[in-house]
Amino acid sequence: MDDVLKILGLARRKGDVIIGGKLVLDALKKRRDLAVFMASDTAANTRKKIMDKTKTHGVYLNTEYSSKTLSHAIGKESVKVLALIEQDLKIPRQ
16 A cells, blocks of 8 residues: 555544545535545446546646546545545645
8 A cells, every 4th residue: 555545544543534525515615625536437427526626726636547547545444535635634735
């Protein structure tokens, strides 16, 4: 497991992860201290919404990982979209 996935797991246990497309879209309206992760196998309509919002608000977006990988990293099933609240933990930008 790489460092980014380890950070996501730690953040989940700390309570600094928002899970789900709708919740992440709502958070993007209010916050800018987010790093958004969208699974590479996310549906096209959700993919477009998330990409548009992150671009509009200048928020980091990572599409490198599959749903299976993201789900395993945070210990939940079927995760397609999540956001890390970057207060103490910072995601290395690639």
